[in-house]
Amino acid sequence: MEKAIVEKNSPKVEQEAGDQEILDRYFSGDAGAVADLADRYAPRLYTFGLRMCGDRSDAEDLVQDTFLNVMRYLKSFRGETKLKNWLYRVASSVCIKKRRGKNRPERELSIEDLHPSHDADAPAVDIPDWSDSPSDNVMNDELRAELKKAVARLPHKYRLVFNLRDLEEFSTEETAELLDITPQAVKTRLHRARAFLRKELSGYYRGRREAVEVDV
Amino acid sequence: MTEHGKDCSKFFDRLSELLDGELDRMTGDELRAHLEACPECKSCFANFEKSVRLFRKLGPDPIPPAFMDRLKQYIRESGNIEEV
Numbered sequence: 350m351e352k353a354i355v356e357k358n359s360p361k362v363e364q365e366a367g368d369q370e371i372l373d374r375y376f377s378g379d380a381g382a383v384a385d386l387a388d389r390y391a392p393r394l395y396t397f398g399l400r401m402c403g404d405r406s407d408a409e410d411l412v413q414d415t416f417l418n419v420m421r422y423l424k425s426f427r428g429e430t431k432l433k434n435w436l437y438r439v440a441s442s443v444c445i446k447k448r449r450g451k452n453r454p455e456r457e458l459s460i461e462d463l464h465p466s467h468d469a470d471a472p473a474v475d476i477p478d479w480s481d482s483p484s485d486n487v488m489n490d491e492l493r494a495e496l497k498k499a500v501a502r503l504p505h506k507y508r509l510v511f512n513l514r515d516l517e518e519f520s521t522e523e524t525a526e527l528l529d530i531t532p533q534a535v536k537t538r539l540h541r542a543r544a545f546l547r548k549e550l551s552g553y554y555r556g557r558r559e560a561v562e563v564d565v
Numbered sequence: 566m567t568e569h570g571k572d573c574s575k576f577f578d579r580l581s582e583l584l585d586g587e588l589d590r591m592t593g594d595e596l597r598a599h600l601e602a603c604p605e606c607k608s609c610f611a612n613f614e615k616s617v618r619l620f621r622k623l624g625p626d627p628i629p630p631a632f633m634d635r636l637k638q639y640i641r642e643s644g645n646i647e648e649v
Contacts, residue, residue, distance in 0.1 A: 380644050384637045391636055395628040409632050416636065420643055464577055465609050476615040496623055515621055521587065540581035547616040 361428040368432040375423060383420055390433070391416070393517075394440050400512050401444050403501040411447070415440045430526070437517065438527045441509060448505050456504040463544035476550055499549040503542055510535055511542035572599050576606050580613050 364372065367389060375382035391412050398408030418439045426435060503511060513524045514535065521539075525532045576599050582588045583596050600607050 380641070383644060384640045387633075387637055387640055391633060392625065392628040395632075396625040399626050400623075405629070409629075412628075412632075413636060413639065416640055417643070420640065460578060464574065465605075476612050476619065478615055493623065496620055500620070500623075511620075515617065516623060521585070536582060536587065540578070543581055543613065543617055543620075544577075546620055547613050550616050550619065551612070 359429040362431055364428065364432055372426070372428070372432065383416070383423065386419065387416055390436055394436065397437070397440060397512060397517060398444075400497070400500055400516060401508060407447075411440060411443055414443045418443065434519070434523055434527060437513065437519070441513070441527055444509065455506055458504060458507055458541040458545055460541055460544065463541065463548055476547075476554060495553050499546050499553075502549065503545060507538050507542040507545065510538040511546070514539050515543070573603060573606055576600070576603070577609065580610060584614060584617065
């Protein structure tokens with residue numbers, strides 16, 4: 350774990366104002382600083398944990414283990430990366446460690462299997478458009494549950510990259526740094542994850558359309 | 566996109582980079598030209614983009630308040646132990 354948390358010898362980066370304030374308090378000995386850090390980041394890390402583990406209890410364990418490591422290693426934080434990125438690096442390491450503990454082989458996604466040509470036997474289906482307009486933000490519970498299930502079906506290493514890139518909105522370079530992999534590996538895993546999810550989503554909408562046709 | 570040529574496969578393999586604006590100019594132009602010429606890839610791109618947008622809208626799940634209280638209590642107690 351320690352290896353994953355130690356920063357490289359790089360210049361300091363500018364922290365978000367709220368993070369800098371917490372860091373200043375922490376390094377001046379304020380015992381409440383880490384609890385305030387939890388107020389700021391635990392809710393986001395909980396969602397990250399839930400998407401990664403698919404289970405509330407495991408998500409809570411992930412958040413707790415992350416903060417256990419924060420308490421252990423924050424004193425060696427030198428500000429060479431953003432605090433948010435450092436926290437997600439810790440959380441990702443916890444997640445990878447938990448996954449290794451399960452000792453299950455990692456499934457690979459083959460891009461050939463995800464090409465749309467493999468849908469050729471199935472009738473084409475249009476995924477409904479979701480604009481960026483806030484009024485369109487209302488997603489029904491059934492669809493939300495389907496999307497979560499689809500994410501949970503992604504093999505772990507693809508799910509991790511997908512979560513960091515598309516849900517947590519880290520850049521390719523930031524994700525590569527968080528996971529200690531190359532930017533090209535991030536791009537490859539993200540594309541396969543998205544192609545897998547597109548296929549799952551098409552299958553969901555196809556099923557719904559067929560159900561409606563049967564009803565009619 | 567059922568009669569996949571090499572261009573269609575190449576296009577699909579780099580769809581995410583095109584969407585994320587991560588391609589160099591020449592490759593980007595090449596793929597956009599293919600997109601204009603191939604209605605199946607155009608439709609595939611539109612569906613791919615809509616799928617990515619939809620998943621991005623998943624949004625957060627609320628953290629259980631009881632867990633949040635326990636976590637902060639744990640942090641406070643652990644902090645005190647370390648100080649001692």
